[in-house]
Amino acid sequence: MSTPDSTPDTEALRALLPAQARERLQSLRCAEATVTLILEASGLSARDRAALEIAARKALLREEDIAEVRIAFMADKDAGAVKAAPRILAVGSGKGGVGKSTLSTNLAVALARQGLKVGLVDADIYGPSQARLLGTEGIKPVAHDKRLVPVASPWGVPVLSMAHLSEPGQAIAWRGPMAAGALTQLLEAHWEDADVLVVDLPPGTGDVQLTMLQKFKPAGAVIVSTPQDLALIDATRAIELFTKGGVPIVGLVENMAGYICPHCGEESDPFGCGGAQASAQELGVPFLGRIPLDIAIRTQSDAGTPPAAGEGKQAEAFAALGQQVAAWLDSTAGAESN
CATH class of the missing domain: 3.30.300.130 (Fe-S cluster assembly (FSCA))
Known part of the structure; x- marks a missing residue:
């Protein structure tokens, strides 16, 4: 041969x-x-x-x-056919460690299971994790017409991440403008086949978020927080950033809410309970529900098998979130052209 x-x-x-x-x-x-x-x-x-x-x-x-x-x-390029650019759905948080990336992955999979064509952009340039979460580690994207082509995943969601472009374990020590440039490269890839792009933003309110707002204005933002007061204070800052940027808030998700002991079955709330729902009410934004603190979510995610792609209580929680977000996208579908 x-x-x-x-x-x-x-x-x-x-x-x-x-x-x-x-x-x-x-x-x-x-x-x-x-x-x-x-x-x-x-x-x-x-x-x-x-x-x-x-x-x-x-x-x-x-x-x-x-x-x-x-x-x-x-994608096949039909003569004269022009496909609208995908709508961007930003997933943000005011601080790290609230499970935003895992939630982004499972939200994307949940939306895809409802029939939407969904792409996922890992905009956490310094700490990319979507390649592992979607089981695509070690796959390098190719380029066509000087633009990247997204990597297909086993779960029906194509993805692009700095983890696909850098060596495993490589530290990405870039200043803000370089990170903003990387975001542009990921978002200007060949996403023509997607209806919705879920963008997993880094924590905080820095250069990547500002580039997103100025250059790729999202259709809406999902904010992730855990129930404790400190996380909610930071989530409030993220909401303020998007609101000032003219980006509608889809809603607030309370992650790591409630833990059921696998041995005795007793339920506890190590991070508190209901804080995000109360904050959402105070801020006048929708509350999108709670995702439990469950070791199965952690183990499946580490294995590149999103819980949202399976069955059980974890999948049901993400499916319920996906239904609400899909309903919001549907209800606002014509607003951007007005």
Whole structure:
């Protein structure tokens, strides 16, 4: 199969692909044991794209001279058709450690399970985690027309993160303008196939948030807090930032609310209870519900298996959140064009 310089022949590699991948193949390149594919994605759901990517990658990696496979999907460009840019849904918090990234992942998956075409941008430039949370670690995105193509995930949500662009464990020591530039690169990628982009923002109210407000004004913002007073004070600051920037607040989520002991079944509230709901009422913003403090959420998330993609109480909690957010998106669908 290999040529004299040990580079596999592209026609032979094409023959290894599943039939559906061969039919959709737009480009195949091989260089230095890395195969890069571009597949046409029209008519495929996000889950079907993920299944096709997994099958194509597995088929090509059977060739002993191939060490890495990069796959990109491009939407079909109908003549004269212009698709609206996806609506941006920012997920923010005033401080770190409130579970914002995990909530962003599961909200995106919950929205996708309701039939929306959802993409996920990991805007936490210094502490990216979405590659692990969506089970896409080690996959490098390809570029097309000088723009990144999102990485397909097994859960029907394509994603882009600095974790896909940097080496594992690499410290990203950038000043504000460089971080803002990275955000621009992630958001200006090929998201044409998405209806909604869930953007997992870093904690606080710094350069990345300001770039988002000034250059990529979100359709709305979901604010995440834990029940304790300190987290709620910081969440209030995040709400104020978005409100001053003219971004509607979708609502406030109380995360890590209530813990049920797996041994005795007793319920306790290590971070308090009801604080976010009371704050939402005081601030005049909707309360979107509570997500429990549950070890299953932590273990599944660490394994790259979002609880929202499964069944049980954890999935139900995220599904309920997704339903409220989807209803808000539907009710405001025409507001941006007015």
